[in-house]
Amino acid sequence: MDQPFELIFGTLMTFESEAMRLSSGDTEVIAQLVERYQHRLYRYLLRLVSRPSTAEDLFQQTWMRVIERMRHYDPRRSFEGWLFAVAHNLAIDHLRRRQPESLDEPLPSGETQSDLTRSSNPGALELLLSKERASCVLDAVSELPLAFREVITLRFEEEMKLEEIATVLALPMGTVKTRLHRAMKALRLILSRKMQNGTMP
């Protein structure tokens, strides 16, 4: 009977004590955190920068930044949100240096974001997603602009709540909602276009 209680509160206490140990610079707890977040952090960075070698560099830079700033880390704050915010800032800095990209930048097809906010052919999506959806959706996500890719991955892959996404991206919650709405519309349009062009599997 007490098992769920212990499971939930035990986990919370573990996280809290780990956060305390992190701020004191405990190497063991940092190694554990690297292991725990390895796949999620790598996935997030990979979705942002697309190139595995760059994602690996940013992965290491993120943890180095965590070490540099861990003495200033507030254990009452969510570690996950803090970690992803650090990764976000580093990835954005990197992308700004390499390939300046903004929400107003046209997509590879030449369409602008405002074009994408228009609804695509209803009904096509169901047919589209009934096929080999993982590969086609992943392909379509990679065609989205950075700001859209990021909000999509934070919500659906990292399963972050609205408040957490707003913290990571340092944006108001209303902006996060608008961005997610536009990202989903854009994604649906890309998927529909792929189907019309016959580039879908």
Place this chain on the structure above:
Amino acid sequence: MKEHIVVNSLLTLAAASMLGPAEHRRVEKHLRECEACRAELKEWTLLASALRELPTPQAPPRLVLQTQRILAYAISFQESQVSRFVLALLVLFSWLVTFVTLRFVSLLDIPLARWLDVSSITVWIAYIGVTWLATAFAVGLLVKHRQQEGKII
């Protein structure tokens, strides 16, 4: 019609479970009477579930090991910097103690005090020289030990 447009624009967020309680109730109410919105929400939900089920790329194991090693080294380096600062403070403190004790002991009426004649410049130099050498030797040993630790990591 206006309600349909407003609710229709909320369907993406409904599929993403990002609606507030008031928006959620509004969408639910409209969906009961609008078949077009129900069909569209089904599509968005399908897309949302496809996004949730995307395969997770695995971080290469060597990346994790390499990162853990780099972090361990970085932490030990940070600690050694802190240690150097603490040692510098200790040296300053020991100088202060040396000065104060010499003055204090010389005021006592004991054989050592008579020997430690502060008015003699030779005694001053000898006393400070010995404490300085002892401190420098201890600091040197500690720094060397720290450097060896860093190399091992």
